Amino acid sequence: MREMKLGLFFAPGGHHLAAWRHPDAYPNGFSFQSYISAAQTAERGLFDMVFVADVFSLTPDGMRADSFRFEPITLLSALAVATSKIGLVATATTSFNEPYNVARKFASLDHISGGRAGWNIVTSSSPLEAFNFGLEEHLNHAERYRRAHEFVEVVRGLWDSWDDDAIAIDKTEGIFFDPAKMHMLNHKGAHYRVRGPLSLPRSPQGHPILVQAGSSEDGRNLAAEFAEVIFTIQRDLAEAQAFYADVKAKVAAFGRDPGHALIMPGVLPIVGRTRHEARDRYEQLQALIHPQAGLAALSRTLGTDLTGVDIDGPLPEIRSEKLSETRAMGMVETARRDGLTVRQVYERLVVSKGHRQVVGTAADIADTLQEWFEAGGADGYNIMPAMMPNGLTDFVELVVPELQRRGLYRRAYRGNTLRDHLGLPRPADLAAPVSREQATVRAR
Amino acid sequence: MREMKLGLFFAPGGHHLAAWRHPDAYPNGFSFQSYISAAQTAERGLFDMVFVADVFSLTPDGMRADSFRFEPITLLSALAVATSKIGLVATATTSFNEPYNVARKFASLDHISGGRAGWNIVTSSSPLEAFNFGLEEHLNHAERYRRAHEFVEVVRGLWDSWDDDAIAIDKTEGIFFDPAKMHMLNHKGAHYRVRGPLSLPRSPQGHPILVQAGSSEDGRNLAAEFAEVIFTIQRDLAEAQAFYADVKAKVAAFGRDPGHALIMPGVLPIVGRTRHEARDRYEQLQALIHPQAGLAALSRTLGTDLTGVDIDGPLPEIRSEKLSETRAMGMVETARRDGLTVRQVYERLVVSKGHRQVVGTAADIADTLQEWFEAGGADGYNIMPAMMPNGLTDFVELVVPELQRRGLYRRAYRGNTLRDHLGLPRPADLAAPVSREQATVRAR
Numbered sequence A, B: 001m002r003e004m005k006l007g008l009f010f011a012p013g014g015h016h017l018a019a020w021r022h023p024d025a026y027p028n029g030f031s032f033q034s035y036i037s038a039a040q041t042a043e044r045g046l047f048d049m050v051f052v053a054d055v056f057s058l059t060p061d062g063m064r065a066d067s068f069r070f071e072p073i074t075l076l077s078a079l080a081v082a083t084s085k086i087g088l089v090a091t092a093t094t095s096f097n098e099p100y101n102v103a104r105k106f107a108s109l110d111h112i113s114g115g116r117a118g119w120n121i122v123t124s125s126s127p128l129e130a131f132n133f134g135l136e137e138h139l140n141h142a143e144r145y146r147r148a149h150e151f152v153e154v155v156r157g158l159w160d161s162w163d164d165d166a167i168a169i170d171k172t173e174g175i176f177f178d179p180a181k182m183h184m185l186n187h188k189g190a191h192y193r194v195r196g197p198l199s200l201p202r203s204p205q206g207h208p209i210l211v212q213a214g215s216s217e218d219g220r221n222l223a224a225e226f227a228e229v230i231f232t233i234q235r236d237l238a239e240a241q242a243f244y245a246d247v248k249a250k251v252a253a254f255g256r257d258p259g260h261a262l263i264m265p266g267v268l269p270i271v272g273r274t275r276h277e278a279r280d281r282y283e284q285l286q287a288l289i290h291p292q293a294g295l296a297a298l299s300r301t302l303g304t305d306l307t308g309v310d311i312d313g314p315l316p317e318i319r320s321e322k323l324s325e326t327r328a329m330g331m332v333e334t335a336r337r338d339g340l341t342v343r344q345v346y347e348r349l350v351v352s353k354g355h356r357q358v359v360g361t362a363a364d365i366a367d368t369l370q371e372w373f374e375a376g377g378a379d380g381y382n383i384m385p386a387m388m389p390n391g392l393t394d395f396v397e398l399v400v401p402e403l404q405r406r407g408l409y410r411r412a413y414r415g416n417t418l419r420d421h422l423g424l425p426r427p428a429d430l431a432a433p434v435s436r437e438q439a440t441v442r443a444r
């Protein structure tokens, strides 16, 4: 039976822009402990994975709770020891890293966690990030994605540096590994030259899971070629179905099994024991949005300084070259179409970073998750609790059991690796006979 | 009272080149669990820190046990959760990383571990590493060190991005941090341009501990300017005293307190309940050196392929430009002076990577550690167990109590951070009145 996949998208205070201001919410400081509890709660809820984003989203006004973040790979490596089953997906950008370092970190995390690592491949859209890496401006979109393709190829090549059985420890003969089972990469491409091999044995999953979240044409192509999990922003079922169909077709065009590319839109749930309670919680959070913080978040998303505009007037004209992200374009379109004021844009769209908000009882939320899942809109969801920790505990205690009753969700982990949870095959090593899917991959 | 500092230099099977072949030794595979046990044993022995090297030392013959290594920062971050007091020092090279990434990783590790992080600054000496980072050959020595100086300055600057009390969470007013307590770096140097700030609050130790291990003139200067812990290879007391005096004088010349730069030579101990037992253990290990592995290790250390030489003849002439490391030069000198054969060179020097070997009872070993410590040769030691796990357990169970009885070593941890253990002051944030030592640092 097809089962829904669930990820927890980390956000210390919650994903709602103003949640951190709620008295019940984190943060009370900057705390690793809050991540441990969140990961353990998600594991109690049998989630497939936790996911940590990595964006340089610091706004100097001091009004945002997501200004500070742990470096993703140190965070997940520590969480590997505090959990035992849940998958651990970290973001790493192809724009400001070396492929050798990225390959090694994720392979190492995969070893340490016993096969639970995943890499969310991003190219980074904020120019603010570029300023920390010696650049005056960010690489352009097309160039970023060209580098990303080559980068991912190098990383995968490095992950295949060793056959699975290369460690041949023979103490008597003094043989530690079998040299015939080592593969130099000798990659010489347009952007990278990498000899290999990686100084780590092949990792438990063969390759850590590849995740991608770009929605532009280039982003979808990268996802279609490589990604096993695809994060996306979808607020409307019809659009989600169109995205789902398009990406699955692109995956097939790359010679891959569309079932091996799982599409997981983000969902910000606000659960109540009654609809009234849920609505109440939602309104409490909306009331906490400081207009200045709302405006700053909108300005940043749109790449345009909106200081001084009338927040109860219509959204001003935004120069389209400012809209570096597909997400931002979608917001402007929605605002135009629905005639939203500036305040409405940030209240309805920006508070959840563009993601779908669902407000209701556990049954209501299960209904809509089930609907999209069965109607070809999603293979699962990246759950974005509005407020932490309550938003997550409510989801795990109320919504998960409802999904289980409906036969849509596992009642126990059936394996130990993230690949096991997601039902994805383990890529064979280079010594193995080549499968059709792998042959396509290797041919390119 | 002045107390000896102790670090555990990690090596899965042990530091003796052939230890892994011993039936009692790790490895039986590639195992994260072996690192957890080692770190916990060292913590039981009240060690100041564990230390993980990062060198690309893979030889394609398959005869070395240190071919495979975890990526250091993932390893230590995971160990942070499995331990509670011991310091965690990881190596990261300034040659193939970006300062922003390094600053962030170590600050994050410092947060996750509650103030136990240290960074071993290296410039990487093996050209094999360069081939994985787009280069045809390694940067030359002087250029590497020039970059390293600027790199460390940037990293320290980023660690001061925030005052200690910048997080001002005021839920009522919607203020998450105080913008007046944020400092942009705006670094524009010869090699790096980095704007900052770091997207992490200032870490528990202010700055993670800076460690350095270069022995060349350039290496010593880098150490003298920045390092709070200095690793070194010293086999002879007189030379160790000369090194100690030279480095401490250089530290003072930089306007720093020489007591804030702790010198820790490596020691490979082989402990026995009797001298006879210790000698026996040593000889057992020596007998396990496969001549081919000994020769390969020596070839690699000297940067010169020695295949085919008569191992019982004298060391052939080595072209001095091949000797990229101070360590290698020292070995060639010792070999010439003492008229060693090739076999003797690898048996006496290379098996412990050039470090001092001490063989005897707990009292013998305590004697020699005490002698150097009191005679101005060392502030502590980087302990390199010959074989794991026994070599470490023996040290902790036999030598540590002996050092405690002599009043040379702590009987309990007195603080929680690595700075506490090492007795090093916490650098003040940029808002604090400037101390003399810091003024010197800031002026440059």
Ligand SMILES: Cc1cc2nc3c(=O)[nH]c(=O)nc-3n(C[C@H](O)[C@H](O)[C@H](O)COP(=O)(O)O)c2cc1C
Pocket (backbone or CB within 6 Å): A052, A053, A054, A055, A091, A121, A122, A123, A124, A125, A126, A212, A213, A214, A215, A216, A217, A218, A219, A220, A231, A232, A233, A266, A324, A325, A326, A327, A382
């Ligand atoms: C759920 C989700 C998570 C994302 N996480 C990150 C992230 O951590 N870092 C980042 O730079 N971009 C992140 N993105 C943005 C995309 O990966 C991508 O960089 C952005 O949408 C621009 O790419 P595009 O032009 O192909 O749409 C995320 C997007 C989504 C939908």
Ligand SMILES: Cc1cc2nc3c(=O)[nH]c(=O)nc-3n(C[C@H](O)[C@H](O)[C@H](O)COP(=O)(O)O)c2cc1C
Pocket (backbone or CB within 6 Å): B052, B053, B054, B055, B091, B121, B122, B123, B124, B125, B126, B212, B213, B214, B215, B216, B217, B218, B219, B220, B231, B232, B233, B266, B324, B325, B326, B327, B382
């Ligand atoms: C105890 C110790 C540990 C070291 N660890 C590393 C390491 O992890 N990675 C590395 O590239 N070099 C390491 N080195 C080598 C030095 O940091 C330095 O790169 C080398 O000695 C060459 O520098 P020099 O020319 O200044 O001597 C280590 C040296 C010592 C003594």
